[in-house]
Amino acid sequence: MTIDEIIDEACAALHVTQIRPLRDGGQKSVRLVVDGHGAELVLKVVLVGGTNADALRRSQREVELLQRVDNPHVVAVRSGLIQIGDPAEGVAWLEEYLDGDDLSNVINGPWAWESAARLGKELGSGLGALHELRVVHRDLSANNVRQLSDGSFKVMDPGFARHELRSGITIGGHPGTPGFASPEHLHSYSGGPTPFSDVFCVGILVFLTLTEQLPIPFTGETSDYLRRLHDVDVIDLAALRPDLADDQIALVKRCLHPQPARRPRNGGELASLFERLA
Amino acid sequence: MSIYIEDTARNNLATWTTNAIQAGLAVGAVITPFTTPHDRQGHKQAGATTVGRMPDGAAMWFDATTHALQMAGVGDYRFYDGWNLWEGARGALNTDDEQRDHLRRVFATQSALGTPALAPTILLHSPQSDTSQRALSISRFAVDIDPACHLSISGTSSFWASGAELDAHIGALAQLDPSGWFISAVYASTDLPVNAQPAEIAGIARTVRALSAYAPVHVSYGDLAALPAVAAGATSIGTGWDLRQKVCAFPNFYQRDSEPSTGGSWPRRPTIERLVSIFDRTEAERLQAQDRPLADSLIRGPLSPHEGGEAFTHHLRCLNNLVNDIEAGATHEERYHVLRQIYEQAIDIYPTVRGLCSCRATAGEWVTPFLAGLNLYARSEGWN
Numbered sequence: 001m002t003i004d005e006i007i008d009e010a011c012a013a014l015h016v017t018q019i020r021p022l023r024d025g026g027q028k029s030v031r032l033v034v035d036g037h038g039a040e041l042v043l044k045v046v047l048v049g050g051t052n053a054d055a056l057r058r059s060q061r062e063v064e065l066l067q068r069v070d071n072p073h074v075v076a077v078r079s080g081l082i083q084i085g086d087p088a089e090g091v092a093w094l095e096e097y098l099d100g101d102d103l104s105n106v107i108n109g110p111w112a113w114e115s116a117a118r119l120g121k122e123l124g125s126g127l128g129a130l131h132e133l134r135v136v137h138r139d140l141s142a143n144n145v146r147q148l149s150d151g152s153f154k155v156m157d158p159g160f161a162r163h164e165l166r167s168g169i170t171i172g173g174h175p176g177t178p179g180f181a182s183p184e185h186l187h188s189y190s191g192g193p194t195p196f197s198d199v200f201c202v203g204i205l206v207f208l209t210l211t212e213q214l215p216i217p218f219t220g221e222t223s224d225y226l227r228r229l230h231d232v233d234v235i236d237l238a239a240l241r242p243d244l245a246d247d248q249i250a251l252v253k254r255c256l257h258p259q260p261a262r263r264p265r266n267g268g269e270l271a272s273l274f275e276r277l278a
Numbered sequence: 279m280s281i282y283i284e285d286t287a288r289n290n291l292a293t294w295t296t297n298a299i300q301a302g303l304a305v306g307a308v309i310t311p312f313t314t315p316h317d318r319q320g321h322k323q324a325g326a327t328t329v330g331r332m333p334d335g336a337a338m339w340f341d342a343t344t345h346a347l348q349m350a351g352v353g354d355y356r357f358y359d360g361w362n363l364w365e366g367a368r369g370a371l372n373t374d375d376e377q378r379d380h381l382r383r384v385f386a387t388q389s390a391l392g393t394p395a396l397a398p399t400i401l402l403h404s405p406q407s408d409t410s411q412r413a414l415s416i417s418r419f420a421v422d423i424d425p426a427c428h429l430s431i432s433g434t435s436s437f438w439a440s441g442a443e444l445d446a447h448i449g450a451l452a453q454l455d456p457s458g459w460f461i462s463a464v465y466a467s468t469d470l471p472v473n474a475q476p477a478e479i480a481g482i483a484r485t486v487r488a489l490s491a492y493a494p495v496h497v498s499y500g501d502l503a504a505l506p507a508v509a510a511g512a513t514s515i516g517t518g519w520d521l522r523q524k525v526c527a528f529p530n531f532y533q534r535d536s537e538p539s540t541g542g543s544w545p546r547r548p549t550i551e552r553l554v555s556i557f558d559r560t561e562a563e564r565l566q567a568q569d570r571p572l573a574d575s576l577i578r579g580p581l582s583p584h585e586g587g588e589a590f591t592h593h594l595r596c597l598n599n600l601v602n603d604i605e606a607g608a609t610h611e612e613r614y615h616v617l618r619q620i621y622e623q624a625i626d627i628y629p630t631v632r633g634l635c636s637c638r639a640t641a642g643e644w645v646t647p648f649l650a651g652l653n654l655y656a657r658s659e660g661w662n
Contacts, residue, residue, distance in 0.1 A: 184446050189406045190414040191446025194453045230442055258442065258658075260449025261488035 003029055006084045007045050010092035013082050016041060032097060040097040041078055048088050056088055063093050065133050066158060073126030075146075075156045098156070099149045103205065104142035110241070111209040113248050113277075119145075119153055120206045120255075120274035126155040127202065127267030131195040138193045140201035141180035142208065178225060179218035180204055183232055184260060196260035199270050203255025203263075211240045215256055232258035248277055279601045280305040280514040281594065282339070284499055284523040285313040287357075292323060292331045294519065294590060299336050303594040306337030308498070308516060312346060312531060316360040325361075329391050340391050341460065341498070342384045344369070344398035345432035346531045349464065353533030361387060371400060377416045381423055395427035397456075401464060402433040405440050405447035414450055421454045428458040428496075431485070432526075438463055438485075439477035448485050452492070458513075459489050462498040465527040470556065471644050472503045472525050479503075479651020483510040484658060487610065499526040502554055502597070502644075505620075506652045508604050509613040517597060519545040519590035545582075545589040550631075551596040552576040553624045555644040557637050565635035576631070614656050621649035 001009075007029060011018055016033035019040070023030040027047040034040055048056065063081035070076075079094040103119075111119075123145065130137060137158045144157040176185040182197035207215040215234045218225050227233075234256050238249050251273055257263050264270040281304045283295045291307065291314070298304040309325055318324045323331070329338045346352055347369040355368075364370065365379045385395050397420030400413050417429050429451060438444060463482060465472050483506045486495050490511035497504040500515035501524040508515065517523060521544050522530045548562040549555075553576055557565075562581055566573040573581070578599060582592030603620065607613035628641035656662045 183442060184449065187406055187443065187446045189408065189447075190410040190450050191406055191443060192450070194450050196449045196453065232442075259445045259484060259488050261445070261452035262491070265453070265455075265492070 001085055001089050003045070003047065003090075006047070006090035006092075007031060007043070009084050010043060010045055010082065010090070013084070014043070014079055014092065014094055016043060016094065018043075033094070035094075042095045042097050043092060044095060045084075045090055045092045047090050056083065056091065059091065062135065065135060066130075069129050069133065069158075071126050071129035072152065073122045073154050074129055074158060075154050098146045098154060100147050102143050103145040103147060103153070103209075106147050107142070107209055107212060110212055113210070113244060116206045116209045117248075117274045117278040118151075119209055120202055120251075121271045121278060122153040123155060123202045123205065124199075124264075124267045124269075124271030124274055126153075127195070127198045128269075128271055129267070130155075130158050131198070131266040131268065136193050136195055137198045137201070138185075139175040139177060139180075140198055140205065141177040142205060143177070145205065178222070179214045179216070181229060182260075183229055183258065186226065186230055194260065195266040196263050198267060199255050199263045199265075200260070202267075202270060203252055206252055206255070207235075207237060210244070210252070211235075211237065213240065232256065251277055279508060279512070279605055280337075281597060281601070282337070282496065282514055282516045283307040284516040284518045285310045285341075286518055286520050286523055287313040287322070288520060292328050295336075296331065296333055298591065298594055299333050301591060301594075303591060303598055305514070306339070307332070308339040308341050310341050310343045311358045311361040311363065312343055312354055313357065315357040316362075319357060319360075322357070326391055329393065338391070338393050339396055339460075340384075340388045340393045341396055341430070342387070342398040344371075344380070344384075345401040345430070345462070345464070348401040349528040349531055350466075351528055351533075352531040354531050356534075363387065371412065371416065374415070374419070377412075378419050378423070381416065381420050385424055385427070394457075395424045396460060397421075397424075397427050397429050399430040399432050402431075402437045402447075405433070405437055405444045410447055414447070417451055417454055417456075421456055426457050428460055429454065429456040431459065431461045432464055433462075434464050434466075435473075435475055435478045438479075438481040439475055440481065441477070444481050445484065445488075448488060452489060456493060458494040458496070460496045460498055461485065461489075462526045463503075465525060468521050468525055468527040468529050470521060470525055474503055474647055474651065476647055476650035476654050479506050479648055480654035480658065482507050483652065483655035486510040486512045487655075487659075499524060501525070502549075502556075502600075503648065505554065505600060505604065505617055506648060506655060508601055509607075509610070509617045509652065510655060511610060515597075515601075517594070519593065545593070548577065548582045549593045549596040550576050550639075551578045551599055552620070553628060553631065553639075553641075553644065554600065554620065554648070555624070555639045556593075557635075557639055561635045561637040561639075565631060565637070568634040572630070572634070576627070611656075611659070611661050614652065614659075614661055617652055618649065618656070621645050621652065625649070 016035050019032040029045045031043040033043045060081045066077040076096040081093045084090040146154045182200035184193045184197045295307045314325045315322050363383045370376050486507045487510040489495050494513035496514040497507045497512050498516045501517045504515040547556050582589045604613050607616045624645045625641045
C-alpha cells in the first residue's frame with residue numbers, strides 16, 4: 001500500500017475527511033481532518049512495516065491509556081490506535097487540533113521568569129497527568145510542545161508508542177532528541193527514562209526559554225555531546241541570567257540535577273514548585 | 279538516627295539486644311532466615327519467639343536476605359530451608375510469577391511475625407544489566423503487592439561505585455515511592471574495616487542523600503563504615519558484636535555445621551571512638567598504660583569490660599556518640615564538615631597512637647578511604 005492509500009483507509013475507518021496535510025516526513029504523516037460533526041481533528045499515520053505484533057499491542061494499549069488523559073496541557077487523543085493492513089502496514093489515530101505554534105518557533109529573545117515559570121508549571125501539570133498513568137513522555141523537546149493562541153502550553157506526542165513504532169529519533173535505544181535528552185536516555189536497562197527524566201527535559205525547556213541556549217548544547221562531535229550529557233555538564237544559568245532570584249535558579253538547577261532522585265519526583269510536584277515561584 | 283542489631287547465629291541475640299534496647303543504645307533488631315530458625319533448633323530460639331521476647335516498643339524486622347543467594351559460596355541453609363519462602367527451587371526468580379510468589383511468601387512470613395513488610399532483592403554487581411532490570415522488576419511487583427512496604431537495595435563495591443549508572447538505577451527505584459529503604463554494601467571478605475573504595479562510599483552517600491528526602495533509609499550491617507551515610511541522611515544503621523553483624527560479606531553465608539555458643543572474640547576488642555577504629559585489646563591496654571589522658575580522650579570513657587554483653591555495650595555507646603556528633607550538624611553540609619573533622623583529627627593523631635602502642639590498625643585502613651569517599655560525596659554537592 002502507498003502512504004496515500006493507508007491514509008485513505010484510515011480516514012474511512014475513523015469516519016473523518018481529509019482537509020490538508022500538516023506535516024509529512026520519514027515514516028509519519030500528519031493530516032488535518034474533519035469528523036462527521038464538523039470538528040477539526042488531527043490524523044496521525046505511522047508506517048509500521050516490520051513492527052512486531054507485541055510492539056503493536058503495546059502501542060494500542062498505550063494509546064487507549066492516553067485517551068483517558070483529561071488535562072488541558074496534554075494533547076487530547078480522540079480515538080484508539082487502528083491497524084491498517086494485515087499484516088500491519090500502518091497505524092493511525094486521531095488527536096485534537098491545536099492552533100498556535102511549536103515552542104521552538106516562539107522563543108524570540110530570553111523570556112521573563114514569569115513566562116518561563118508558566119511553561120514549567122503547565123508542562124508539569126500535563127506530564128503529571130501522564131505520570132499518574134505510569135506513562136513517561138521520553139521525548140519532550142521544543143518541537144513537541146505547543147503554545148496555543150491563548151498563551152497556554154500543551155505537551156504533544158506523549159508516550160512510548162512512537163518508540164515502539166520506531167518513528168521517534170532515538171538516543172541509547174530510547175526516543176529522544178539531541179540537546180533535549182536526559183542522562184537516563186543513555187541507559188538501556190533499569191536506569192532508562194522515568195518521570196524524573198521528563199522533569200529534566202522540562203528543566204531544559206525552561207532553561208532554553210530563559211537563555212535561548214540549551215543547558216547541554218548539541219554541538220561538536222556527537223561523542224562529546226554524549227559525554228557532557230552523561231556527566232550532566234550544564235551551563236551555569238546564574239552566569240547567563242544574573243537577574244534571576246536564587247530560588248528561581250535553584251529550581252531550574254534541581255530539575256537538571258545529575259541524580260534523578262534529587263529532582264522533583266514527577267510532573268505534578270514540578271507544577272506545584274513552579275506555581276509557588278510564578 | 280537509630281541503631282538496629284543485626285542477626286547472629288550465636289545464641290545471645292535476644293538477651294544482648296534486649297539489654298541494648300533497654301539501655302537506649304538500639305531501637306530494635308533484624309532477624310534473617312540464615313541465622314534464625316523458623317522453629318527452635320537446639321539453642322536457637324524460633325523466630326517468632328525471638329521477636330516475642332523483645333521489649334515493648336522494640337522495632338523488629340525480618341530481612342529475607344534473598345540477595346545472599348547470589349553470593350559466591352553461599353551454603354549455610356541450616357535454618358533457611360525451615361522458612362517457607364519458595365514454591366519451587368530456592369532462589370528461582372527468573373519469571374514474573376516466581377518473583378511475585380517469593381514476594382508474597384516473604385510478606386506472609388513478616389505478617390505472621392508481626393514485623394513490617396520488607397521486600398527482598400537480589401545482589402547487584404552492576405546497576406545497568408539484566409540483573410538490575412530484574413531487581414527493578416521485583417521491587418515494582420513488591421509495591422504493587424504492598425504499597426506500604428520497604429524496598430531493599432544490595433550491591434557489591436562495583437555497583438555502588440558506578441557513578442551516573444548507579445544514580446539512574448536508584449532513580450528508577452525511587453519512582454516506586456516505598457515507605458522506606460534497606461540498603462547494603464556486600465563484600466567478598468569479612469575484613470574489618472571493610473575494604474571500601476572512595477567511589478563506593480560516595481555512591482552510598484549520594485544514594486542515601488537522594489532517597490532519604492522522601493523516606494527513611496536503613497544501612498544494613500553499616501557499623502562504622504556507614505558514618506558517611508549518616509552524614510548524608512541515613513535514619514538507621516545496623517551493627518552487632520560479632521564480625522558477621524558488622525559487615526555483610528560472602529563468607530557470612532558459607533556452609534558451616536555449627537556455631538560457638540559464646541559471643542565470639544570481637545566484643546572484647548575496644549572501639550577507639552575518636553580514631554573511628556577497633557583495636558586489639560592488648561593494644562588498647564598498652565595505649566592506656568603509656569598515656570592514660572590520651573587514651574581516655576580517644577575512647578571517650580573507660581576501656582570496655584573484657585567480656586560479654588557489657589563489652590558490646592561499649593561499642594554501641596561509641597557508635598551512638600559518633601552518630602550524635604554528626605547529627606549535631608543542622609544541615610547536610612554541616613554534618614559533612616563534622617564528620618570530616620572527626621576523620622581529619624583521627625588521621626592527625628594516629629601516628630602518635632601507633633608510636634605509643636604499636637597497634638596494627640592504621641589510618642590508611644580505618645579512616646583515609648572513608649574521608650576520601652566523604653569528600654567525593656561533598657564534591658558532588660559542591661561543598662569542597
